[in-house]
Amino acid sequence: MNRKEDFIKHITAGYTSKGESIILGGAILDGEAIADAYVKIPLKTLNRHGLIAGATGTGKTKTIQVLSEQLSSFGIPVLMMDIKGDFSGIAKEGEEKSFITERHAKINLPYSIAKFPVELLTLSEQNGVRLRATVSEFGPVLFSRILDLNDTQAGVMSVIFKYCDDNKMPLLDLKDIKKVINFITEEGKDEITKNYGRISTSTTGIILRKIIELEQQGAELFFGEMSFDIDDLMRIDENGKGYINIIRLTDIQDKPKLFSTFMLSLLAEIYQQMPEKGDSEQPELVIFIDEAHLIFNEASKALLDQIEMIVKLIRSKGIGIYFVTQNPMDVPSGVLAQLGLKIQHALRAFTAKDRQSIKLTADNYPTSDYYNTSEVLTSLGIGEALVTALSEKGIPTPLVATMMRAPMSRMDVLSESEIQNINNNSRLVKKYSELIDRESAYEMLNKKITVIENATAAEAQKEADEKAEQKATKTRATKSSNTTSAVSKSVIKVLTSATFIRGVFGVLTKIFKK
Missing domain, CATH: 1.10.150 (DNA polymerase; domain 1)
Structure with missing residues (x-):
């Protein structure tokens, strides 16, 4: 058996699945795509989380698109946090171009075009389904x-x-x-x-x-009512396809605190509300977090611990979380250790630091008899990636360079009119468009403060009235005392005068009698 045949047998054995699986693409050996050597990921392992990494322009967004399309086709809803704004085209059919058909011919995988049900969500004032929490x-x-x-x-x-x-x-x-x-x-x-x-x-x-x-x-803009109901992320359309929920985050790239706040609250809410699923045949929801470094770079240790804990626990609820970033080193080691599927696009070595980072990245992948991982990482073309996953038994699959299949939907953004059309036909946009401001702590405390102020004012007025009454009483007493004194003096004066007069008249009477 030659090296190529041995490789095909190795890959086929490693990526064989008894249950349903998604096809990422075909294996590559020595720079050549191998027909029929498909890289398959079992659906039942997709709640084990994953990493999609690679330098700018190497095909990460198209990989997310491929994964989302196939998940939707199996009736699995997707939540995509779209920070660059280049994912919305999944709502429209793609085009069958020559370079796409040539790629698929190399791996002997049929190509067709398709569109998928989409909801556009927003954390800001952009058009779409408003996301809020209290x-x-x-x-x-x-x-x-x-x-x-x-x-x-x-x-x-x-x-x-x-x-x-x-x-x-x-x-x-x-x-x-x-x-x-x-x-x-x-x-x-x-x-x-x-x-x-x-x-x-x-x-x-x-x-x-x-x-x-x-x-x-x-x-x-995020805190308030009405709160978003996570059940609205789990919808299936009339054709049995899972909805792809795209959170448009193009205007909050410079607001990592808001981004991490939303992400953590969403994961916590999903974890609290979703029932335990155990070892189910497929995930209930898959979440893609683009530009994941925005979360981790600004997160405190307490926040990182919270994220790591949720990532560990949420998979038992049937939820898969996939971090998308340029360098795997952007993801903390405690989180990285929880990721079952790793799709590594090309990395570029422009500096000594870049070369060191590539070496560390290579050490995170299984060893292979067919690849020098460090060399392959810098030689992968656009739309090619190193892949390792988990088998249905939870065993890491062989590391394989993969020619990724092309998306079936549009590989470009929607126009403003197409975005508006999706929003106009959305039941969720209407449901969450109204901002509710019912009586809460703010209004209730204002009333309480008013009562306190009124009571304080009444008490102050009562005290002032009592002081005024005391003063008036004192004044009246003083006046009464003064009046009595004056009367007494008058009486004394009268009495004194009368005594004097009586004395005088008495003397005169005695004189005249003589």
């Missing part, structure tokens, strides 16, 4: 980690949530929690101290500043 839904622990609070500050945040729960005050948006913080340090300070303990104003000041920092990245 502060209460985050809870004190997750909200503290997003703000990167220390233990003392996180304890105060727990008191804030507890106070609102005890007083049935919903925390819906950022103005609610800012109002609560102001209240507990001013008008409600005595109430909080009595029932929950003393809270330092310096601590609440730090928390308030961190909330304002989050607010400046546009988070006020």
Whole structure:
């Protein structure tokens, strides 16, 4: 058996699946595509997460497109976080061009065109399905980690949530929690101290500043009602295809705090609401996080720990998460260790640091008798990648250079009119378009403050009235005393005069009698 035949047998054995599987493309050996040596990924392993990496322009977006198309074809919904804005074409049929048919002929894989059901979602003011969540839904622990609070500050945040729960005050948006913080340090300070303990104003000041920092990245658009229902990510169309939900994030590339806040809240919500699936035949939902370094570069250690924990646990819910980035080193080792499927496009070695990074990347892949991994990483062409996955038994498959199949849908973005047409026909756009601002902590505390102020004013007025009455009483008493004194003096004067007169008349009477 020659080397090529041995290689084909090796790949065929490693990528054989008893159940349903998706075909990524065909194997490459010594720069030559091998017909019928298909690289297949079992559907039941796609909840084991994955990595899609490679330099700019090497084909990562088209790989995501291929994966999303095949997942949708099997009735598996997809959530795609599209930061560059070049993924929307999946809603329209592609074109059968010569370079595509030639590629597929090399691996002996038929090519056809197709379009897929799409929903366009947004975190900002772009047109699409508005994504929102309430502060209460985050809870004190997750909200503290997003703000990167220390233990003392996180304890105060727990008191804030507890106070609102005890007083049935919903925390819906950022103005609610800012109002609560102001209240507990001013008008409600005595109430909080009595029932929950003393809270330092310096601590609440730090928390308030961190909330304002989050607010400046546009988070006020995300926090509020109505909250997005994750069941709306799980829809299947009338043809049995899973919806591909594209979150358009082109205008928040410079707002990593908002991006990581949304991603973490979404993963936490999915984990909490989805039932345990165990070892199911296919995932319930697959999530692609493009430009994943935006999350990890800005994340605190607490936030990274939270992400790692969710990645470990969420796969039992039937959810697969795929991180898309330029360099695998962008993903923390604790998260990287959880990723079953790795699709590595070409890397470029322009500097000594690049060459060192390539060596480290190669060390993350299984050894191979057929490839020098470090060399292959720099020689892969556009639309080619090194692939390793998990078999149905959970065993890593052989490392294989792969000529990726071409997308069946449009390999370009939608026009503005096409985007508008999708939104006009979307049931979800209508469902989430209205911004609800029901009574919450902000309004309830304003009323409470008004009551406190009125009571304080009434008490002050009562005290002022009492002082005025005391003063008036004192004044009346003084006047009465003065009047009595004057009368007494008059009486004395009269009496004295009468006595004198009687004395005089008495003397005169005696004289005249004589």
